[in-house]
Amino acid sequence: MTSVQTLCWVGDSPGGYVEMVEQTLLPLDYELLAVRTVPQMVDAIYRLAVRGAPAIGVAAAYGLMLGVQDAGGESANEVLRRTEDCATTLAAARPTAVNLFWALDRMKARAARDAAAGANGAGIVSGLFEEAHAIYHSDQDTCRRMGDIGADLIADGNTLLTHCNAGALATAGMGTALAPIYRAHEQGKRVAVYADETRPLLQGARITSWELMQAGIDVTLIADTAMARVMSEGRIDAVFVGSDRNARDADVCNKVGTYAVALAAQAHYVPFYVVAPLSTVDPSLDSGELIPIEERPAEEVTCGFGKRTAPEGVRVYNPAFDVTPARLVRGIVTEVGLIEHPTMAKMEAALRAGGVEFQSRPRTTTP
């Protein structure tokens, strides 16, 4: 089992701060970073010191706490104003992982509810502190539940392929895509993993292979470009990946390169599973085509990790995510169960089962 703690709140409130693994230094250095202000949290999220959709959500909730924890002596209205300002600042850190906005909306709703119930400034701040911890703890429970459900899809002796890092280091718990692997391993099943290196920022090479080795799981690192070859050799029984945002029609959006993995998996009759909590569903989007895709700096492609590997001045396009259409997805593992051959109707049923409020509308985009 993994024992990595990606991030946590240290101390009380006021006076507390967030401690997180500085993921940009892995695997060469394992360092803890203290984050004490909202701008520092925005920077940590943008630089990928903390990354992975659920972890970004937890970081945003605690980030908001950093901005309001000293406001307990202020009026309720002032605390609400600070909450709104901090949420706006944090929401600008990265655009794709919907967990960021989900966590901030949950924090703002808590503050509004407590204010409407007559809480003063101190009461609203302590409610926000409680809510941020609740987001942290529910992520841990959710990961474990998805791990249990997903482990049933893994047979003794299976070899799986994953892309990017959707492990403990992408969440507050045991991960999304890697959680079923950890649970299967705990259950005594023999399980091996091929990890795509995940160009350009190498989350697979730097983080997934490190995390799986720490947990004693058999892992083989491959270049992204070797993935289809590895499948054609019959080495892969199933693909497990995470997601940064699922649309209501069950299109999924994950680290760039995931779509290519899904296409290769379909061509080789390898089941492609997505493991993602309901907090990763954006019920307002009826198609993956509408998901905002982050574009990152050209230097990540031309000078990755400080060494120039492309000519000065070359034009670069660097989308950080891609969308895999629902038709390529064999199943989505959520905390309320496995959605097999997912469709909009099945996604909506899962949202209802999870108590998520949303408006069901006919699809407005072309399937």
Ligand code: MRU
């Ligand atoms: O850019 P990153 O490292 O934040 O991208 C992360 C991913 O794409 C993960 O696969 C995704 O967030 C699922 S996390 C459990």
